[in-house]
Amino acid sequence: MFSLEGRTALVTGARTGIGRALAVGLATAGADLVLHGRNDDLDEVEAEVRKTGRQVSRWILDLSDPGRIPEAAERLGRIDVLVNNAGIIRRAPAAEHPYAAFREVLDVNLDAIFLLSQAIGARMLARGSGKIITIASMLSFQGGVNVAGYTAAKHAVAGLTRALACEWAASGVQVNAIAPGYIKTGNTERLWDDPVREPEIRARIPAGRWGDPEDLVGAAVFLASSASDYVNGHLLAVDGGWLAR
Numbered sequence: 001m002f003s004l005e006g007r008t009a010l011v012t013g014a015r016t017g018i019g020r021a022l023a024v025g026l027a028t029a030g031a032d033l034v035l036h037g038r039n040d041d042l043d044e045v046e047a048e049v050r051k052t053g054r055q056v057s058r059w060i061l062d063l064s065d066p067g068r069i070p071e072a073a074e075r076l077g078r079i080d081v082l083v084n085n086a087g088i089i090r091r092a093p094a095a096e097h098p099y100a101a102f103r104e105v106l107d108v109n110l111d112a113i114f115l116l117s118q119a120i121g122a123r124m125l126a127r128g129s130g131k132i133i134t135i136a137s138m139l140s141f142q143g144g145v146n147v148a149g150y151t152a153a154k155h156a157v158a159g160l161t162r163a164l165a166c167e168w169a170a171s172g173v174q175v176n177a178i179a180p181g182y183i184k185t186g187n188t189e190r191l192w193d194d195p196v197r198e199p200e201i202r203a204r205i206p207a208g209r210w211g212d213p214e215d216l217v218g219a220a221v222f223l224a225s226s227a228s229d230y231v232n233g234h235l236l237a238v239d240g241g242w243l244a245r
Helices: 017-028 043-051 066-073 099-127 148-171 186-192 197-204 213-224
Strands: 008-011 032-037 056-060 081-084 130-135 173-180 235-238
Touching (some): 008 017, 017 081, 032 043, 066 099, 081 213, 130 213, 173 213, 186 197
Parallel strands (some): 008 032, 008 081, 032 056, 081 130
């Protein structure tokens, strides 16, 4: 039920952090991988995937120019599982947040996700099967501080997940999202390296610790596999209990 044998997964932002962990985790579950990166510096994650015995290829594209996605996606072969993971964050007080930075975040964290889901999803609809998993956030539910663009994008991702699920579920395409809690990645380094904020955050997590990227692998395998064939439009929080407190 949880095997991904015979499936090919595309993971965006696969070089480091959550994307890297998910790419290796899906390969371990049996999937062949297409690794996306903004630059062709994917040697380390590709080597990890190859250790699982799975096939692997690369798809290099700068998602900050989302208008290039429809044409670039035509070069991709069959994709059974799309993992929209790539994202950026820009921190500034809302009253001082440059519009260019706000727009930059939405280009990568929302527009690129819609256009890639549209391009890959159309092929999934044509054959009547497919899985789309988008990485949402705790800020799909909450407001955050000094991250207006990121919060706006992650709230929109939640709505887009539900909207696509409503349209595509009857055609055999499941669209869902994973909402990570506080995970130790490059995007959160400023928080977990802060001697004041880090213990405040950790004290609010019932699990008593920050998450690691590998903590998301089980959720991703579930949503990518036949085990989730009747799961549609769901945001699965993997947060150590953050939302429960």
